[in-house]
Amino acid sequence: MTRRIPTLLLTVFAAALFGSAPAIAQDAKGKPAATPAAPPAAAPAAAAPATDVNRFNRLLKPANQRNLPPSQDGIHDPASEGTAALMPPLSAFETLPRSNAGNRVNWVKALEDRAINPRWDRVDANAVPVVMDLNIVREVKGSMPDVVYPHKQHTEWLDCSNCHPAIFIPQKGANQISMAAILLGQKCGVCHGKVAFPVSECRLCHSKKKDGPVARTGQ
Amino acid sequence: MKQVPWVTRVRRGLTALLFAVVAITLWTPSDSRAEYGDIVINNYADAAGMRPAIFPHWFHRIRFRCKVCHADLGFQFKAGGNEITMLKIIDGQFCGACHNGEVAWSVENCDLCHSGKPNTPTQVHESTIQKLAVPVGQGGSKK
Structure with a gap:
């Protein structure tokens, strides 16, 4: 029972917030000197300070805070000598195709375009992967487009044994996959959301338009 | 004028x-700024008086495909999850397969x-699960 109290409190708080919105507006009108409105010639968004509460896209990470050098990235210790010797990610990403999520590099395209040439073998620079070109279509419930899983792009990076049979049983209909499981780091979420593009990029997987009427044709 | 009701x-x-609640919720994990996919490994480092090890996925995937390490x-x-120790690395296992002065430093x-x-806990940095939940061992030991 006690576990519900925080939720209840939050609900009350939220209600209070919405209820008092006019009051806040009134405050602003009443004391114009306290917080002047944003100056008309505001600085460009790139250099928006974190303290600016009226910043555009307040909850998104601004472009100037992506791919920070190790000394500023929050997990490396700036006091360590090693940190200063490490390569800043942006210097490596300059020539790579960009994407909208993760570390903002389109790794699959980078590989396709030969912008990078990662080894398939620890020591043999000429070893090439055994690429399997087989698409698996998974019909999904609801109105989302069906999922197309391309073996091709995955086998460029991975060995069959990385996924089969521990994560995915190689048999049609044998794998129960849900977005909840993926969000919790299972199934596709073993990589997607950690090192591969995260689930915010819905349409990269949900890419096959459903045939005919959409309603109630789940698997 | 009437007093404020x-x-x-x-x-x-x-x-x-x-606002306080929201601010605390938003600012607590605000340290999470590092590169997507960077792995912090702190199984034994803190206890041994070393800084935790950080594995940059991005750096390695430019040079090797996933299969090399993961298969x-x-x-x-x-x-x-790999229980890596310096002994194993010097013995040529895990990182030591390349970090031996031949393939890499x-x-x-x-x-x-x-x-x-x-004291940075073991984690996959900026992972979805980290944004949804408190990382295992946040503010304490791993287990």
């Missing part, structure tokens, strides 16, 4: 509280891996 005052108080070298897909360069902020 008590309802408004209570509302303002609650609003302030709500050939036996790295499990789990941060901290060798283990004398302690600080290049052990460069994390002390």
